[in-house]
Amino acid sequence: MSAKSSLAEKTIVVTRPLTQAQNILELLELRQATAIHFPVISISVSKNVDIAKQYFKKLTEYQVIIFISANSVHYAMSTAQELGIGFNNSMLAAVGPATKTALEKYGCTVAIVPETGFTSEDLLNDPALHDIAQQKILIIRGDGGREHLRQSLEERGALVDYAEMYRRQLPSERNSINLTQLPKHDTAILLYSAESAQNLWSLCTLEEQQWLSNIAFIVGSKRIAEATTRVGFANNSIIAENPSDEAMLTALSTWAQMLPHS
Numbered sequence: 001m002s003a004k005s006s007l008a009e010k011t012i013v014v015t016r017p018l019t020q021a022q023n024i025l026e027l028l029e030l031r032q033a034t035a036i037h038f039p040v041i042s043i044s045v046s047k048n049v050d051i052a053k054q055y056f057k058k059l060t061e062y063q064v065i066i067f068i069s070a071n072s073v074h075y076a077m078s079t080a081q082e083l084g085i086g087f088n089n090s091m092l093a094a095v096g097p098a099t100k101t102a103l104e105k106y107g108c109t110v111a112i113v114p115e116t117g118f119t120s121e122d123l124l125n126d127p128a129l130h131d132i133a134q135q136k137i138l139i140i141r142g143d144g145g146r147e148h149l150r151q152s153l154e155e156r157g158a159l160v161d162y163a164e165m166y167r168r169q170l171p172s173e174r175n176s177i178n179l180t181q182l183p184k185h186d187t188a189i190l191l192y193s194a195e196s197a198q199n200l201w202s203l204c205t206l207e208e209q210q211w212l213s214n215i216a217f218i219v220g221s222k223r224i225a226e227a228t229t230r231v232g233f234a235n236n237s238i239i240a241e242n243p244s245d246e247a248m249l250t251a252l253s254t255w256a257q258m259l260p261h262s
Contacts, residue, residue: 006256008032011187013179015040015196020070024190024245031249036182040199042171043071046143049079052163056083059090061136064112066093066123066149068141073102075165076140095123098244118242119221120149133157143167168195174203180211188216188255192243194227201231218251
């Protein structure tokens with residue numbers, strides 16, 4: 001019989017949409033945890049996709065095309081297939097390894113990816129994005145989001161366009177489970193963005209909001225931890241090295257080892 005996992009009999013609430021959550025849900029089950037899928041963001045096609053299509057029709061004008069997330073890859077590739085075009089002749093950049101992997105699954109070669117980290121700041125450290133005056137760059141992303149990447153590229157003299165492929169929304173329905181019925185001391189919540197923290201707060205009843213103030217949050221960055229506290233949850237965050245499944249599981253193990261043994 002295999003050794004008992006540190007996450008055995010722990011309850012882990014995963015807040016990502018199912019397409020992104022499937023892998024960690026399976027990994028949690030393998031570790032004998034009770035995994036609860038409680039998505040706080042729904043993903044759908046952007047209302048700006050027609051503008052994005054116009055940019056796609058002139059991809060050869062861009063020296064660099066930056067993909068912000070795996071979602072940006074999936075929606076962009078679907079649109080490109082519809083238009084009968086491809087990205088194989090472009091210099092592609094990915095904001096992190098998950099985005100890079102998504103591109104490679106579509107047969108694309110990624111030229112620029114951070115050596116470490118998953119953020120716009122990490123991507124901007126790549127030498128290929130330093131001397132870019134007068135270069136045209138297309139950022140493929142979801143609606144809204146941070147402006148830091150575009151602003152920094154423009155400060156370096158680049159000409160930047162956005163192709164917004166998808167939008168993130170508050171789900172129209174939530175998981176019907178009453179979070180207050182979960183084990184109080186053996187439950188942790190996984191959060192992957194500042195928006196997720198806000199949405200979780202919005203989806204919860206007042207009773208659940210109060211209950212969550214005593215629950216541990218495993219978050220993918222310091223910025224998400226700050227947002228979690230700012231929204232109204234107590235400062236109970238454990239910050240993972242990054243938002244990858246591996247790093248979040250490592251942070252979960254750290255949390256589990258800190259719990260009092262019964």
